[in-house]
Amino acid sequence: MERVSAIIRHLTFEAQSAASSAQSGAAAGGPLASYRAKSSFQPETMRRYLDGRFYEFKKAMYATLLQDPLFRLPIAELELSRKDARHQAIRLMRRVIEYQFVTEADLEQDPMIALIVSNLLTSFDVSLAPKLFLSCGMFAQCLVNMGTERHLKYLPMIATLEIVGCFALTELAHGSNVRAMMTTATYDRTTREFVLHSPSYLATKWWVGLLGQTANYAVVFARLIIGDKDHGLHPFLVPIRTMSDHMPFPGVTVGDLGSKLGQNSLDNGFVAFNQYRIPRESLLNRLADVTPEGEYVSQFSNADRLFGATLAPLSGGRVSIVGLALTNLRSALAISVRYSAARKQFSPSDNVEELPVIEYQLQQYRLMPYVAACYALDRFYVWLSGHHFSQLQSARSGPVDPALVAEMHALSSAGKAVAGWITRDAIQTSRECCGGHGYSTCNRLGVLRDDNDPNLTYEGDNNVLIQQTSKFLMTSLRNVMTGKPVKSPLGSVAFLEQFSTLIGSKWAVESEGDLLKPAVLLHAMHYRTAYLLQEAGTKLQSIMESGKDVDTFSAWNQTQVHYLHAAAKAYLEAVIVAQFDAAIQSCPTVSLRGVLSKLLALFALWRLEGDIAVLREDDFITGQQAKLLKETVLALCLQVKDEAVSLVDAVAPPDQILFSPIGRSDGEVYKNLYNTVTTTPGCFERAPWWAEMHPPVEKGSKRAVFDSYLKAASSSH
Numbered sequence: 126m127e128r129v130s131a132i133i134r135h136l137t138f139e140a141q142s143a144a145s146s147a148q149s150g151a152a153a154g155g156p157l158a159s160y161r162a163k164s165s166f167q168p169e170t171m172r173r174y175l176d177g178r179f180y181e182f183k184k185a186m187y188a189t190l191l192q193d194p195l196f197r198l199p200i201a202e203l204e205l206s207r208k209d210a211r212h213q214a215i216r217l218m219r220r221v222i223e224y225q226f227v228t229e230a231d232l233e234q235d236p237m238i239a240l241i242v243s244n245l246l247t248s249f250d251v252s253l254a255p256k257l258f259l260s261c262g263m264f265a266q267c268l269v270n271m272g273t274e275r276h277l278k279y280l281p282m283i284a285t286l287e288i289v290g291c292f293a294l295t296e297l298a299h300g301s302n303v304r305a306m307m308t309t310a311t312y313d314r315t316t317r318e319f320v321l322h323s324p325s326y327l328a329t330k331w332w333v334g335l336l337g338q339t340a341n342y343a344v345v346f347a348r349l350i351i352g353d354k355d356h357g358l359h360p361f362l363v364p365i366r367t368m369s370d371h372m373p374f375p376g377v378t379v380g381d382l383g384s385k386l387g388q389n390s391l392d393n394g395f396v397a398f399n400q401y402r403i404p405r406e407s408l409l410n411r412l413a414d415v416t417p418e419g420e421y422v423s424q425f426s427n428a429d430r431l432f433g434a435t436l437a438p439l440s441g442g443r444v445s446i447v448g449l450a451l452t453n454l455r456s457a458l459a460i461s462v463r464y465s466a467a468r469k470q471f472s473p474s475d476n477v478e479e480l481p482v483i484e485y486q487l488q489q490y491r492l493m494p495y496v497a498a499c500y501a502l503d504r505f506y507v508w509l510s511g512h513h514f515s516q517l518q519s520a521r522s523g524p525v526d527p528a529l530v531a532e533m534h535a536l537s538s539a540g541k542a543v544a545g546w547i548t549r550d551a552i553q554t555s556r557e558c559c560g561g562h563g564y565s566t567c568n569r570l571g572v573l574r575d576d577n578d579p580n581l582t583y584e585g586d587n588n589v590l591i592q593q594t595s596k597f598l599m600t601s602l603r604n605v606m607t608g609k610p611v612k613s614p615l616g617s618v619a620f621l622e623q624f625s626t627l628i629g630s631k632w633a634v635e636s637e638g639d640l641l642k643p644a645v646l647l648h649a650m651h652y653r654t655a656y657l658l659q660e661a662g663t664k665l666q667s668i669m670e671s672g673k674d675v676d677t678f679s680a681w682n683q684t685q686v687h688y689l690h691a692a693a694k695a696y697l698e699a700v701i702v703a704q705f706d707a708a709i710q711s712c713p714t715v716s717l718r719g720v721l722s723k724l725l726a727l728f729a730l731w732r733l734e735g736d737i738a739v740l741r742e743d744d745f746i747t748g749q750q751a752k753l754l755k756e757t758v759l760a761l762c763l764q765v766k767d768e769a770v771s772l773v774d775a776v777a778p779p780d781q782i783l784f785s786p787i788g789r790s791d792g793e794v795y796k797n798l799y800n801t802v803t804t805t806p807g808c809f810e811r812a813p814w815w816a817e818m819h820p821p822v823e824k825g826s827k828r829a830v831f832d833s834y835l836k837a838a839s840s841s842h
C-alpha cells in the first residue's frame with residue numbers, strides 16, 4: 126500500500142509539472158515532440174490566424190478561467206450527480222456574469238464576441254453556454270425583438286440573473302409541427318387579461334431548457350383566442366415562479382424532466398397552465414397586438430407568416446449551434462489525434478520499435494478527414510456568422526432584402542445540420558480511435574458525445590430543418606428553368622446560373638495534381654448539387670404525373686431520400702469548400718497556405734468520395750478518376766498526418782479546460798491517466814457492499830421459480 130502511495134505521489138508530481146508547462150501551449154519534448162517537429166508551421170501562428178481579432182481576447186478569457194478555482198474542478202466532477210452538477214452550474218453561471226467578459230458597448234461594436242464567449246465556455250462545459258444563452262441570449266432577445274418598450278424594463282434584471290427566463294414552444298405531443306400546438310391564451314375583455322390554459326396533458330410545454338428548476342419567467346407560445354376566433358401562435362411573457370420563494374404561481378404546474386442522455390447540469394422542464402391569468406401587456410406585441418377592448422391588430426393577414434416573422438430574429442440560434450458543434454469537434458480531435466500520436470501498438474519485427482497508431486493508414490483515414498473538416502467548418506462559420514450579424518445590423522435601419530433572408534435561412538439550416546452530423550461522427554470515431562481508454566469517462570469523449578448530441582435536435586431537428594434548404598434550392602432551380610435570375614446575394618447558389626452547362630459537363634482530371642485544384646474540386650461539388658437537384662425535379666414530376674392520387678406533400682416526402690436531402694447536404698458542402706478557398710486566398714500568413722490547401726483538398730475529396738456512385742451515375746467521372754480520387758484521399762491523409770498534432774494544438778483549449786488525461790498536450794498519456802485514475806476518490810476504497818459477497822451462493826436454490834415459468838410457457842405454445 127505504501128509503495129502504491131509513493132508511486133502515486135511521484136506520478137502526481139510528474140504529471141502536474143507536465144500539465145503546468147503545457148498551459149501556455151504545447152509542451153516541449155515528450156512523446157509528441159517528433160510530430161511537432163515534422164509540421165510545416167507553428168501552432169501559435171495558426172491560432173493567431175484563426176482567432177484573428179479575438180486572439181488576445183480569447184487568451185485573456187482562458188487565463189481568467191484558469192486562475193479561478195471554480196473552473197479548476199477535480200476530474201471526478203465529470204461524475205457529479207445531477208443535483209450537484211446543477212448546483213455547480215448555477216455557481217458557474219453567476220461567476221461568468223461577475224467577470225462580465227463583454228459589455229453592452231463591446232457587443233454593440235462587435236456582436237460576434239458573444240459567440241466567442243459562448244464557444245469558449247462550451248470548451249470548458251458543454252452545458253454552460255446553453256444555460257447562459259437560453260436566458261441572457263434567447264429569452265432576452267425575445268423581449269427585444271418580439272416585445273415593445275414595456276418589455277425592455279426586464280433586461281437589466283435578466284443581465285444580473287435576477288430574472289432567469291426560458292423559451293417554451295415545444296409541447297409533449299408536438300415539436301417540429303408548430304401549427305399543431307394546443308396551449309391557448311384567451312382574451313378576457315372584462316378584466317383585460319389573457320387566460321393561459323393547457324387543454325390537455327398533451328399540450329404541456331415540454332423540453333424547455335432552464336424551466337425544470339431555474340427559471341422564474343418564460344416566453345410561452347400559445348394560440349391567441351379572442352371570442353371564437355383563433356389568431357394562431359403568439360409569444361407571451363409569463364411569470365412561472367415567484368421572485369420571493371421560487372415557488373410556482375397558482376395555476377402553474379411546473380416540473381423537471383429528469384435525467385437526459387447528456388447536458389445534465391441544464392434543467393429541462395415542463396409546464397402546464399390551468400386558467401392562469403396574465404395581464405394584457407404580457408403579449409409580446411411588436412408584430413401583433415390586442416387593444417384593451419379586445420380588437421386584434423396585426424400587419425400580417427396570415428397566421429403562419431406572422432409566426433415566421435416572429436421567430437425570424439432567433440435564426441441566430443442555428444448559426445451559434447454551428448459554433449458549438451465546432452468547439453466540440455476541436456476538443457474531440459485534440460484528444461484523439463494527440464493520443465493516436467502517443468499510443469504505440471505493433472511493430473514490423475521484434476527488434477523494431479512499436480509504431481504510434483497514427484502511423485497506420487486506417488487510423489489516418491479515420492481521423493485526418495475530420496481534422497480537415499474542423500478547419501473547413503471553422504472558416505465557413507466565420508463567414509456565416511459575419512453575414513448573420515451584418516444582416517441583423519441592416520435590419521435595424523430598414524427592411525432587409527428578402528432574398529438575403531431566404532439565403533441565410535437556407536445556409537444556417539443546412540449549416541447546423543452538416544456541422545452537427547460531422548461532429549457527431551467525429552466524436553464517435555475519436556472514441557473508437559482511442560480504443561479502450563476512449564471509453565473512460567475521465568478522458569471526456571463520452572461526455573462530449575452525449576453533450577453534443579442534442580445539437581442535432583434542438584432549434585429544429587436536422588432532418589426536418591435541412592428540408593428548408595431543399596425548398597430554397599428547388600425554388601432557385603425553378604427560377605433558372607423559367608428564365609428568371611437566381612437570387613443569391615451571398616453567391617451560394619450563383620452556380621445554378623450555369624445549370625445546363627454543369628449537367629452536361631465532365632470532370633477535367635488527369636492526375637493527382639488536378640485533384641488539388643480548388644476550381645476542379647468546386648466543379649465536382651457544384652455538378653453534384655446540380656445533378657441531385659435535377660434528379661429530384663424529375664422524380665417529383667414523375668410522382669405527380671404518375672396518375673395516382675398524389676399531392677405535393679406526399680411527392681415531396683417521397684423525394685427526400687437520395688435526392689432532396691442529399692442535394693441540400695451537397696450544396697452546403699460546396700459552400701464550405703468555396704468559403705474555405707476564399708479564406709485561404711486571402712490568408713495574410715502566406716506560410717500557412719500550404720497546409721490549409723491540403724486540408725481543403727482532403728475535405729472536398731473525402732465528401733466527394735462518399736458520393737462516387739452519384740458522380741458515376743451520369744458519367745461525370747470515369748472509373749479511373751474514381752480510383753484516383755480514392756488514392757488521393759489516402760495520400761493526403763498521409764501528408765496531413767505529419768501536421769496533425771500541430772493542427773490540433775492550434776485549435777485545442779488549454780489542458781485544464783480540455784480536461785482529458787489522454788488528450789493533454791504533453792502526450793504523457795499513461796502517466797496522466799494512471800495519475801488521474803489512482804487519485805480519484807474511491808479508487809482504493811473497499812466496496813460498501815463487500816460483506817454481501819459472502820457466504821457462497823446456494824446454487825439453484827430458486828431454480829423452481831424459473832422451471833414453473835418454463836413449464837407454463839411450453840404448455841401455452
Ligand SMILES: Cc1cc2nc3c(=O)[nH]c(=O)nc-3n(C[C@H](O)[C@H](O)[C@H](O)COP(=O)(O)OP(=O)(O)OC[C@H]3O[C@@H](n4cnc5c(N)ncnc54)[C@H](O)[C@@H]3O)c2cc1C
Binds near residue numbers: 291331583
Ligand atoms: C436537449 C433539448 C433541449 C430543448 N430545449 C427546448 C427549449 O428550450 N424550448 C423548446 O420549446 N423546445 C426545446 N426542445 C425541443 C426541440 O426543439 C424539439 O425536440 C425539436 O424541435 C424536434 O422536434 P420534435 O421533438 O417534435 O421531433 P419530431 O418532429 O417529432 O421528430 C421525430 C422524428 O421524426 C422525423 N420527422 C419529423 N417530421 C418529419 C418530416 N416531415 N420528414 C421526415 N422526417 C420527419 C424527425 O427527423 C425525427 O427523426 C429541446 C429539445 C432537446 C432534446
